[in-house]
Amino acid sequence: MNDTPFKLLIIDDDEIIHEMIKSSLNTDITIYNAYEAKHAFEILNDQSIDFVFCDYSLPGMNGHQILSIIRENFPDVLVVMVSSHTDSDTIIGAMRNGAIDFLCKPFSTDSVNISLERAMRMKVLFNDLNRLNKQTARLKDDLAEIEGVSFIGESSSAKQVKSLIIKVSKSRDTSVLITGESGTGKELVAKGIHQFSERAPFYFGAVNTPAIQDTLFESEFFGHTKGSFTGAVADKAGWLEVANKGTMFLDEIGDLPEMLQVKLLRALEERKYSKVGSSKEIPFDVRIIAATNKTKEELASGKTLRTDLYHRIAAFIINIPPLRERREDIPILVNHFINHFSGKMRIKIERIEKDALKELSNYSFPGNVRELRNLIERAMILTDGKILGKAHFPDICSQSTTQPIDGSNQIVTGIDCCDIYDLEELEKQTIIKVLQICENNKSKAAQMLNIKWNALDRRLTKFNIEI
Ligand SMILES: Nc1ncnc2c1ncn2[C@@H]1O[C@H](COP(=O)(O)OP(=O)(O)OP(=O)(O)O)[C@@H](O)[C@H]1O
Numbered sequence: 323m324n325d326t327p328f329k330l331l332i333i334d335d336d337e338i339i340h341e342m343i344k345s346s347l348n349t350d351i352t353i354y355n356a357y358e359a360k361h362a363f364e365i366l367n368d369q370s371i372d373f374v375f376c377d378y379s380l381p382g383m384n385g386h387q388i389l390s391i392i393r394e395n396f397p398d399v400l401v402v403m404v405s406s407h408t409d410s411d412t413i414i415g416a417m418r419n420g421a422i423d424f425l426c427k428p429f430s431t432d433s434v435n436i437s438l439e440r441a442m443r444m445k446v447l448f449n450d451l452n453r454l455n456k457q458t459a460r461l462k463d464d465l466a467e468i469e470g471v472s473f474i475g476e477s478s479s480a481k482q483v484k485s486l487i488i489k490v491s492k493s494r495d496t497s498v499l500i501t502g503e504s505g506t507g508k509e510l511v512a513k514g515i516h517q518f519s520e521r522a523p524f525y526f527g528a529v530n531t532p533a534i535q536d537t538l539f540e541s542e543f544f545g546h547t548k549g550s551f552t553g554a555v556a557d558k559a560g561w562l563e564v565a566n567k568g569t570m571f572l573d574e575i576g577d578l579p580e581m582l583q584v585k586l587l588r589a590l591e592e593r594k595y596s597k598v599g600s601s602k603e604i605p606f607d608v609r610i611i612a613a614t615n616k617t618k619e620e621l622a623s624g625k626t627l628r629t630d631l632y633h634r635i636a637a638f639i640i641n642i643p644p645l646r647e648r649r650e651d652i653p654i655l656v657n658h659f660i661n662h663f664s665g666k667m668r669i670k671i672e673r674i675e676k677d678a679l680k681e682l683s684n685y686s687f688p689g690n691v692r693e694l695r696n697l698i699e700r701a702m703i704l705t706d707g708k709i710l711g712k713a714h715f716p717d718i719c720s721q722s723t724t725q726p727i728d729g730s731n732q733i734v735t736g737i738d739c740c741d742i743y744d745l746e747e748l749e750k751q752t753i754i755k756v757l758q759i760c761e762n763n764k765s766k767a768a769q770m771l772n773i774k775w776n777a778l779d780r781r782l783t784k785f786n787i788e789i
């Protein structure tokens with residue numbers, strides 16, 4: 323069971339009890355003797371004692387007090403109480419206080435050995451459990467370091483993002499603001515922070531702020547009481563309550579109406595909130611992670627996000643650069659998504675041709691990683707073989723040459739990319755062209771551009787495109 327003999331400390335003011343225990347034991351164990359509490363604690367401090375047989379009535383300090391001190395300061399030490407007080411109150415009190423067994427004086431040789439054997443079995447189990455816990459913690463850390471959660475990328479900026487995820491996940495309450503264009507992986511990063519924090523076993527809730535009606539947001543977020551407004555037929559828990567001990571991710575925080583920004587700020591500052599229709603303040607234990615695709619300058623201007631809320635939430639900022647600024651991540655991501663979809667679609671892609679990869683590496687990816695993911699998924703649906711080539715990426719190889727496969731996959735032609743050196747202008751022209759193709763149907767255009775509907779809407783405002 324154990325390479326080195328276990329260590330037993332006997333605490334009793336009666337020499338005869340020491341002798342009786344010692345002569346009863348038929349196990350190879352190192353015995354230490356203490357006749358009063360002070361000496362016992364010296365031994366506990368100096369030796370790694372495994373078990374204590376402790377008398378209940380000692381001069382100066384009773385067994386109950388000694389037991390409490392041992393539980394608090396030497397939690398790995400297992401204590402068997404020994405006493406002639408065999409009333410149920412004493413026994414139950416000792417067990418409740420953390421003793422693992424109770425030996426009634428006078429005791430038999432057998433009962434001493436049975437107590438010790440039971441303690442030894444428990445000790446082995448505890449040691450195994452401790453080892454497993456340490457191993458799990460180490461593995462979790464290693465995995466986090468190596469994999470950097472599921473955020474894939476080896477460019478220096480991707481490595482920086484991964485390292486920030488790991489760092490901030492260790493602090494329980496710090497609010498985080500994740501910035502980056504649409505599709506750069508903001509939600510993925512938020513999930514990573516949650517996953518590697520001690521909040522991981524609890525709820526992770528993601529709220530797409532622009533998708534929630536302003537009037538509903540407050541009651542969804544904070545909850546409401548019955549009768550607080552027409553339709554409030556019963557008390558309702560808000561997300562803050564549902565996500566207790568977990569993490570709430572607020573996507574596009576800049577789209578939160580001003581009044582709600584004020585309420586959110588107050589809740590974050592006081593770590594308390596009130597339900598709609600109630601003045602009762604309820605404490606909450608939820609980490610808030612927010613995201614925005616606004617630039618730092620736009621945010622600092624206070625036009626979309628109140629400056630005070632920005633400073634409150636931006637205790638820790640993680641900026642994810644667009645994919646076109648970390649092109650060395652493209653091949654790794656391509657590989658990752660090929661493996662991902664191979665598993666899902668149960669097909670085996672052996673490789674991607676060099677010229678196809680080159681085209682992908684040179685592409686501007688206005689929809690960032692989401693767009694790359696969608697391109698790979700589509701290419702894998704298109705292919706009949708085991709190799710992905712240029713033909714499977716008509717949308718990008720197209721920017722100059724390829725013909726569209728069908729109406730839904732039309733490629734944006736008619737923009738002379740060589741004449742446009744400004745990426746924003748290229749993005750604007752692409753959107754205008756796609757809108758023309760889709761006859762101003764925004765949903766279709768968003769689908770074709772591989773971005774979300776609201777992301778397209780924001781770009782229309784940004785570029786002053788009227789339809
Ligand atoms: N570095 C990455 N490694 C692996 N997958 C990624 C990475 N970045 C993004 N993705 C994937 O790309 C898709 C889009 O990511 P996500 O939804 O997190 O982006 P976002 O920044 O929140 O976008 P939006 O602003 O449109 O809400 C997801 O499927 C995500 O898993």
Ligand SMILES: [Mg+2]
Nearest residue numbers: 508509573613
């Ligand atoms: Mg998102």
